[in-house]
Amino acid sequence: MRLLTPLRCAVMVLFVVGIALSAREVRSAASPTWVSHAIPEARGEIKVTPDGKRTAVRYKGWTTRDYGAFRTYAYDDTRPEPLVQKATAPAGVIGDPTKGRALFLDRQRGPCTGCHLVPGADVWPAGSVGPDLSTFGDRQLPDAFVYQQLWDPRVTYPATVMPPWGAQGVFTPEEIVHLVAFLKTLHGPPPPELDGDRNPFTRRRPTGFGDNLDPTNNPAVVRGEDAQSLWKTPGANGKSCADCHAGGPQQAMRGVATRYPRVVAEHGRVMSLEDFLSVHAEATTGRSLASESDANIDVTVMIKMASNGLPVAIDTTSAPARAAIERGKATFYRRVGERNHACADCHTPERGASKFLGGRFLGDATTGLTRHFPTWRTNQNEVWDMRKRMQWCMTPLGANMLAADSAEYAELELFLTTFDVGKPLSVPGIRH
Amino acid sequence: MGDIGKIRIRVPSNAKAGDVVRVRCLVIHPMERIERDAQGKIVDRNYNYITRVTATYLGKPVVVFDLSQSVSENPAFSFALKATAPGPVKVTFVDTHGGTYEGTADIAFA
Numbered sequence: 001m002r003l004l005t006p007l008r009c010a011v012m013v014l015f016v017v018g019i020a021l022s023a024r025e026v027r028s029a030a031s032p033t034w035v036s037h038a039i040p041e042a043r044g045e046i047k048v049t050p051d052g053k054r055t056a057v058r059y060k061g062w063t064t065r066d067y068g069a070f071r072t073y074a075y076d077d078t079r080p081e082p083l084v085q086k087a088t089a090p091a092g093v094i095g096d097p098t099k100g101r102a103l104f105l106d107r108q109r110g111p112c113t114g115c116h117l118v119p120g121a122d123v124w125p126a127g128s129v130g131p132d133l134s135t136f137g138d139r140q141l142p143d144a145f146v147y148q149q150l151w152d153p154r155v156t157y158p159a160t161v162m163p164p165w166g167a168q169g170v171f172t173p174e175e176i177v178h179l180v181a182f183l184k185t186l187h188g189p190p191p192p193e194l195d196g197d198r199n200p201f202t203r204r205r206p207t208g209f210g211d212n213l214d215p216t217n218n219p220a221v222v223r224g225e226d227a228q229s230l231w232k233t234p235g236a237n238g239k240s241c242a243d244c245h246a247g248g249p250q251q252a253m254r255g256v257a258t259r260y261p262r263v264v265a266e267h268g269r270v271m272s273l274e275d276f277l278s279v280h281a282e283a284t285t286g287r288s289l290a291s292e293s294d295a296n297i298d299v300t301v302m303i304k305m306a307s308n309g310l311p312v313a314i315d316t317t318s319a320p321a322r323a324a325i326e327r328g329k330a331t332f333y334r335r336v337g338e339r340n341h342a343c344a345d346c347h348t349p350e351r352g353a354s355k356f357l358g359g360r361f362l363g364d365a366t367t368g369l370t371r372h373f374p375t376w377r378t379n380q381n382e383v384w385d386m387r388k389r390m391q392w393c394m395t396p397l398g399a400n401m402l403a404a405d406s407a408e409y410a411e412l413e414l415f416l417t418t419f420d421v422g423k424p425l426s427v428p429g430i431r432h
Numbered sequence: 433m434g435d436i437g438k439i440r441i442r443v444p445s446n447a448k449a450g451d452v453v454r455v456r457c458l459v460i461h462p463m464e465r466i467e468r469d470a471q472g473k474i475v476d477r478n479y480n481y482i483t484r485v486t487a488t489y490l491g492k493p494v495v496v497f498d499l500s501q502s503v504s505e506n507p508a509f510s511f512a513l514k515a516t517a518p519g520p521v522k523v524t525f526v527d528t529h530g531g532t533y534e535g536t537a538d539i540a541f542a
Contacts, residue, residue, distance in 0.1 A: 215458065216442045
């Protein structure tokens with residue numbers, strides 16, 4: 001034994017070194033040296049006032065609620081998923097179906113109708129991600145089981161899309177008793193449907209907004225055309241894009257956008273075109289193209305328009321790219337936030353994709369959702385790039401958004417772009 | 433967007449003399465709305481929307497749109513005209529704040 005001790009020590013030393021190395025590797029993936037180049041409202045910062053109140057700094061009109069108590073997509077957020085909780089209904093509370101129905105429809109909470117259809121003309125817009133509950137009462141499920149389903153459905157269905165409403169504190173125990181009472185009152189046959197669009201299973205599917213490259217149809221095209229002047233205007237260093245990239249953006253940038261996002265060795269991270277511009281333009285011309293700034297989006301639209309029609313051809317085979325895609329995929333399936341949702345819950349065909357979440361038709365990530373970004377959003381009257389779209393998704397998840405140019409989002413975008421490979425770019429798109 | 437008054441006009445590029453062509457034009461404009469109170473009276477607001485769109489072809493007026501309300505942010509209008517000769521289509525937008533925005537597109541024969 002005594003002879004073995006030095007060997008054992010050596011093994012232990014190796015083991016410890018191994019941990020240290022792998023830890024460093026993870027950290028370099030999250031790029032600790034990267035300082036956000038985003039505009040202040042896009043950095044995902046939290047402001048703490050002297051009295052300890054925490055408000056999130058976000059875009060104008062967005063919620064400022066701090067979701068700091070819940071898991072995020074940050075690589076250094078090592079908090080585990082919330083534990084699965086068993087629960088029993090509180091004694092002495094009698095369920096009130098009327099209160100339960102109001103809670104079911106309350107848009108400040110679930111709303112449960114975002115995923116489940118129940119009868120009533122005021123149920124608008126109902127979604128179809130979860131089962132139609134119009135005749136749920138006929139199933140005669142025991143109250144205790146239904147209570148547990150609402151409190152934390154992972155007890156019965158570990159991979160469910162439904163959030164653990166009670167376990168995460170969205171509904172109180174009393175409220176869940178009311179909800180159970182309401183669900184038990186739903187008996188068939190459901191009343192005849194007067195409006196085909198009320199029912200998400202018969203609702204018309206969105207048909208698009210016409211030709212997205214027609215400047216009289218898509219105002220975002222104007223933004224790309226405007227950037228032509230930025231191309232030629234010198235920045236603080238006295239140089240302009242045109243000084244190095246000869247032949248105008250149409251010629252010089254043809255095909256460039258098809259290769260992004262990519263691993264940029266110089267910065268040790270994955271970068272989308274927007275990310276790259278935020279450092280490259282400043283380094284070469286002295287002009288700041290901060291992430292999410294108007295100028296950044298304009299130039300991105302212009303450069304991507306130069307590749308319209310060309311197939312997406314990102315690097316998916318090199319070792320760093322494959323590692324980054326794996327991390328992006330892990331993010332896509334990672335459950336975060338108050339709702340304990342993953343991107344995959346809404347955007348994969350076996351779960352929510354191509355179904356209605358409330359009135360919103362959920363995109364299917366496996367068809368490729370990135371090749372039309374930056375895109376004109378008809379309901380916002382704004383041009384959004386992929387990152388702002390991702391940040392916007394964080395609110396329904398109940399998670400704090402990361403910086404627009406964070407490595408986490410970049411690698412997620414890279415993973416999503418793998419589904420676009422071989423399909424033609426068409427920028428700017430138009431979406432609701 | 434700080435691009436109020438930017439105009440894009442689209443005319444067919446392969447028209448022939450005598451063809452009826454459709455002209456489509458878009459203006460970047462916020463088109464801020466009128467609001468009414470519970471009694472239905474117009475609330476006095478500093479609303480700003482496009483009230484009049486006029487188009488001329490070869491210097492002659494071809495169409496006038498009178499708008500009584502804000503139809504849409506960044507509105508698009510389209511109209512048809514008979515292309516008799518190559519020449520400019522000029523579209524003028526006037527808003528309630530007195531802003532006048534002009535754009536032209538040339539009809540050329542293939």
